Amino acid sequence: MTQIARESIATELIATEALTKRYPNGVTALSALTVDVEPGIVGLVGANGAGKSTLIKILLGLLPPTSGQVRVLGLDPVADGERVRGRVGYMPEHDCLPPDLVAAEFVTHMARMSGLPRATARERASEALRHVGLYEERYRQIGGYSTGMKQRVKLAQALVHDPDLLLLDEPTNGLDPAGRDAMLALVHRIGTEFGISVVVCSHLLGEVERICDSLVAIDGGKLLRSDRISAMTTTTDVLAVEVGEGTQELAARLASLGFCPRIEGRGLVLPIAGDAMYDIVLDAIADLELPLHRLDQRRHRVADLFREAANV
Numbered sequence: 654m655t656q657i658a659r660e661s662i663a664t665e666l667i668a669t670e671a672l673t674k675r676y677p678n679g680v681t682a683l684s685a686l687t688v689d690v691e692p693g694i695v696g697l698v699g700a701n702g703a704g705k706s707t708l709i710k711i712l713l714g715l716l717p718p719t720s721g722q723v724r725v726l727g728l729d730p731v732a733d734g735e736r737v738r739g740r741v742g743y744m745p746e747h748d749c750l751p752p753d754l755v756a757a758e759f760v761t762h763m764a765r766m767s768g769l770p771r772a773t774a775r776e777r778a779s780e781a782l783r784h785v786g787l788y789e790e791r792y793r794q795i796g797g798y799s800t801g802m803k804q805r806v807k808l809a810q811a812l813v814h815d816p817d818l819l820l821l822d823e824p825t826n827g828l829d830p831a832g833r834d835a836m837l838a839l840v841h842r843i844g845t846e847f848g849i850s851v852v853v854c855s856h857l858l859g860e861v862e863r864i865c866d867s868l869v870a871i872d873g874g875k876l877l878r879s880d881r882i883s884a885m886t887t888t889t890d891v892l893a894v895e896v897g898e899g900t901q902e903l904a905a906r907l908a909s910l911g912f913c914p915r916i917e918g919r920g921l922v923l924p925i926a927g928d929a930m931y932d933i934v935l936d937a938i939a940d941l942e943l944p945l946h947r948l949d950q951r952r953h954r955v956a957d958l959f960r961e962a963a964n965v
């Protein structure tokens with residue numbers, strides 16, 4: 654689909670209303686979930702068993718809800734599952750790749766499954782593998798790939814039919830820190846440069862905060878919070894100061910000036926008390942001849958908000 658056509662997609666990416674899923678064993682995986690999600694990079698977070706996978710299966714039209722409404726890209730996945738799947742790419746969490754196929758063959762096969770003619774499928778597979786950084790390795794057997802490369806093949810097959818929405822289930826699962834950073838950068842690039850909306854399922858709030866525009870948090874099948882990340886990470890009324898040495902000395906000086914500094918990690922935090930405070934703190938640092946590393950107004954981290962919510 655062209656960029657223009659993509660831009661004309663209704664502003665609603667996913668909408669649910671009183672969505673409920675009860676499994677035959679009596680477990681209620683989703684309970685009257687009502688949420689509207691705008692296009693962009695969206696984090697879907699929740700602990701194990703929160704209902705994330707159930708929601709994804711319903712969004713893909715693979716599982717019918719017990720009651721309630723759901724729309725994906727303006728379509729009803731219950732009545733129109735095939736059309737939804739034609740416009741949505743899905744990267745499952747677990748390893749589901751055939752080890753004895755080469756990546757180019759497998760991704761071409763997935764493109765064929767989504768209805769593309771042979772030559773186009775081959776072309777699109779090469780392109781998708783190039784986007785995920787596997788072009789040079791595309792004729793190697795998947796069984797010999799590292800975990801990071803396997804995750805990239807799963808991403809390539811989700812991208813191959815040029816979807817408008819990608820559903821990624823725990824894309825950084827099993828990766829080391831460097832592999833995680835690379836995968837998050839790739840997901841962010843897909844969301845920003847290709848103009849594809851992405852829903853990233855994760856139990857790691859820090860990851861979601863780094864790359865997502867908005868966040869949907871669910872717990873026990875219920876909506877905990879849905880908001881833009883920028884609205885959640887507002888500035889606080891706390892000043893964070895970090896000096897290369899003499900933290901204790903600085904804390905004592907600021908206390909003698911009437912502030913209430915608290916040592917936290919490698920630095921100090923103190924409640925902001927008026928505009929003049931910045932200059933007073935800077936003067937104290939200069940007076941004590943300490944090397945200043947950082948002085949800024951702290952922002953909320955998304956994880957802090959959830960911790961605060963859990964404590965009330």
Ligand SMILES: Nc1ncnc2c1ncn2[C@@H]1O[C@H](COP(=O)(O)OP(=O)(O)OP(=O)(O)O)[C@@H](O)[C@H]1O
Pocket residue numbers: 676677678680681682699700701702703704705706707708
């Ligand atoms: N097919 C099923 N039959 C019965 N119960 C199920 C089924 N699938 C999931 N559940 C239950 O529904 C609840 C939600 O599970 P779901 O897999 O959607 O959560 P999740 O947030 O994706 O968790 P995880 O991160 O562990 O995959 C859990 O209590 C789970 O045991």
